[in-house]
Amino acid sequence: MSRIADLAHRHGRTIIASIHQPSSDVFDLFDHLCLLSSGNTIYFGPISLTSEFFASNGFPCPQMRNPSDHFLRTINKDFNMVIGEGSEHRPTEITSDAINILERSYKSSSIFQQVLRQVAQSSSMKGEIVQRGSQARxxxxxxxxxxxxxxxxxxxxxxxxxxxxxxxxxxxxxxxxxxxxxxxxxxxxxxxxxxxxxxxxxxxxxxxxxxxxxxxxxxxxxxxxxxxxxxxxxxxxxxxxxxxxxxxxxxxxxxxxxxxxxxxxxxxxxxxxxxxxxxxxxxxxxxxxxxxxxxxxxxxxxxxxxxxxxxxxxxxxxxxxxxxxxxxxxxxxxxxxxxxxxxxxxxxxxxxxxxxxxxxxxxxxxxxxxxxxxxxxxxxxxxxxxxxxxxxxxxxxxxxxxxxxxxxxxxxxxxxxxxxxxxKKRHVLDLPSSIPVVVTNSTL
Structure with a gap:
């Protein structure tokens, strides 16, 4: 991952990596982070601001814990569904509340507004720079x-x-x-x-x-x-x-x-x-x-x-x-x-x-x-x-x-x-024409 990050910085390339539970050393190599839960964006922005974003919303990262593990644990319902079986505190509902709080906070943040501006700017661009095709002669x-x-x-x-x-x-x-x-x-x-x-x-x-x-x-x-x-x-x-x-x-x-x-x-x-x-x-x-x-x-x-x-x-x-x-x-x-x-x-x-x-x-x-x-x-x-x-x-x-x-x-x-x-399968199974994609694991 160090080699990949070095190539990205040296040649000005954008590299997207989907990694589950990375180590803290690998996590520190990323520039930006996108967290998804149940098909919704929880955070998408600079990785240096992620811990501050979670702490400001009442979910600070405990000391001696890998930040990526903390983020994953906070927004992933699967872990709590296993832990919460037979529990009176119903931790699954607590995770749902955390996801809702983080999602609303992100959509009202300046980071989200900046992302929207970048998307609009990229959508307005035309020419070879945004065309999918060969990069070499x-x-x-x-x-x-x-x-x-x-x-x-x-x-x-x-x-x-x-x-x-x-x-x-x-x-x-x-x-x-x-x-x-x-x-x-x-x-x-x-x-x-x-x-x-x-x-x-x-x-x-x-x-x-x-x-x-x-x-x-x-x-x-x-x-x-x-x-x-x-x-x-x-x-x-x-x-x-x-x-x-x-x-x-x-x-x-x-x-x-x-x-x-x-x-x-x-x-x-x-x-x-x-x-x-x-x-x-x-x-x-x-x-x-x-x-x-x-x-x-x-x-x-x-x-x-x-x-x-x-x-x-x-x-x-x-x-x-x-x-x-x-x-x-x-x-x-x-x-x-x-x-x-x-x-x-x-x-x-x-x-x-x-x-x-x-x-x-x-x-x-x-x-x-x-x-x-x-x-x-x-x-x-x-x-x-x-x-x-x-x-x-x-x-x-x-x-x-x-x-x-x-x-x-x-x-x-x-x-x-x-x-x-x-x-044909959708017709046989009587499925809706639009099927939501649910991402259960956080994506880095």
């Missing part, structure tokens, strides 16, 4: 949020470091299972299966960050409520802070599986391979952030995100070739909106084009990689692999925009839904 918001998010991710071993270790282990497994695939006819299916596993399972594991997304959103909503920054700054910062970790996961573990399996050796092929994996991971993180903004529960959110990805994997054209997919729903629209489709096509074009494979019966018969893509995998060869990568990058941006929309809509819709539900 947009660029500063993005920088501060990115740094904070990056530090949190770096310090949390379960956020990316554990996933990085697991990716190393899984990619080592992939490399040993598909070690030196070769170029015979059987390698066609092996290459396709390996690339499919990388495009689906490795990206699927990005849902591991979902619990952290939920916690980040809780912090965001509290800080957003106070007007510290805008949703777009939070969206950009979250993406920038996670980008280096996802890039490390996409490059180093993937290199083990790529070169152990004996895929195309050209450096440009490996770079494209990592770019597809990197953009797919960014996509899954964006998808899980959208889910977190709509379904904030850990278990339900992970189940929802997993179900969405499972539907995309089923319709991406591997387990059923594109020509065999049922046209309602699975071909149109899921096949075209599933990012796995473009990841697989990019991978397959990157790997099979330029290669030749021995025929099924052996001998001198060979099959070109282009024929494999067209006839075996039914890939779309009307555009290059870079178009598939560009589509994935566009989907990364689109998913972040959808997350921003979900946050903005949530800010508008949730209060309306809460108000509607409250109205």
């Amino acid at each position: 947009f660029f500063t918001q993005c920088c501060v949020l990115t740094k904070r998010s990056f530090v949190n991710m770096y310090r949390d071993p379960g956020y990316y470091w554990l996933r990085l270790a697991i990716y190393f282990a899984i990619c080592l497994c992939i490399g040993t299972i598909f070690y030196d695939i070769g170029f015979d006819y059987k390698s066609i299916q092996a290459r396709g299966s390996m690339l499919m596993f990388v495009a689906t399972y490795l990206t699927f594991m990005a849902i591991g960050g979902f619990p952290s997304f939920v916690e980040d959103l809780k912090i965001f909503r509290r800080e957003r409520f106070n007007g510290h920054y805008k949703p777009v700054a939070f969206t950009i910062a979250n993406m920038l802070s996670s980008a280096p970790f996802l890039l490390a996961i996409s490059v180093f573990p993937a290199a083990i599986a790529y070169y152990m399996a004996g895929l195309q050796r050209g450096p440009q092929h490996f770079i494209f391979f990592t770019l597809i994996l990197y953009s797919s991971m960014l996509l899954v993180e964006g998808l899980m952030m959208i889910v977190a903004s709509i379904v904030p529960d850990y278990l339900m959110g992970i189940i929802t995100g997993s179900a969405i990805q499972a539907m995309m994997v089923l319709s991406c054209g591997f387990f059923r070739l594109p020509g065999d997919l049922p046209k309602p729903i699975w071909k149109y629209p899921l096949y075209y909106i599933a990012f796995h489709k473009y990841a697989n096509q990019g991978y397959y074009k990157n790997e099979f084009l330029g290669l030749n494979f021995s025929g099924n019966g052996g001998g001198n018969l060979s099959i070109s990689g282009e024929d494999v893509l067209k006839d075996y995998w039914q890939m779309e060869l009307g555009y290059s692999k870079w178009v598939d990568l560009a589509i994935l990058i566009g989907m990364v941006v689109a998913y972040r925009l959808l997350f921003w929309v979900a946050v903005k809509v949530g800010e508008e819709v949730k209060p309306m839904v809460s108000s509607f539900l409250l109205g």
Whole structure:
């Protein structure tokens, strides 16, 4: 509390603290005091005048007693209700009389008149000084949020470091299972299966960050409520802070599986391979952030995100070739909106084009990689692999925009839904339209 008071005085900020039964040391740190009882203001003014105000009305603070305890005891009926059970003196009524005396005295005091003048003056003010909003420039918001998010991710071993270790282990497994695939006819299916596993399972594991997304959103909503920054700054910062970790996961573990399996050796092929994996991971993180903004529960959110990805994997054209997919729903629209489709096509074009494979019966018969893509995998060869990568990058941006929309809509819709539900409850319980709020404990 000393640190908070020092910040308030140094930077000219107003800090409101609600503390029950503070120590005398903490109580002395406050500049002003507001005492509430049964929804009424008993005192609101400089803390240095509080003891004098109580003493002048017949309620002096006894020696060796904490002033905050004395004020709380004088105006809180709850304590006396417990003490007064079976008592002939009915101390609850005495407390009510004290509250009435203090309330009337405060309303007739010069302190109250000064508060009214300050309220009127503040109400007449217009302009940015009284507008709720961000206190920093947009660029500063993005920088501060990115740094904070990056530090949190770096310090949390379960956020990316554990996933990085697991990716190393899984990619080592992939490399040993598909070690030196070769170029015979059987390698066609092996290459396709390996690339499919990388495009689906490795990206699927990005849902591991979902619990952290939920916690980040809780912090965001509290800080957003106070007007510290805008949703777009939070969206950009979250993406920038996670980008280096996802890039490390996409490059180093993937290199083990790529070169152990004996895929195309050209450096440009490996770079494209990592770019597809990197953009797919960014996509899954964006998808899980959208889910977190709509379904904030850990278990339900992970189940929802997993179900969405499972539907995309089923319709991406591997387990059923594109020509065999049922046209309602699975071909149109899921096949075209599933990012796995473009990841697989990019991978397959990157790997099979330029290669030749021995025929099924052996001998001198060979099959070109282009024929494999067209006839075996039914890939779309009307555009290059870079178009598939560009589509994935566009989907990364689109998913972040959808997350921003979900946050903005949530800010508008949730209060309306809460108000509607409250109205329904009031109607069912036959409650009045205005319900008084009773504060039983004194508030400092």
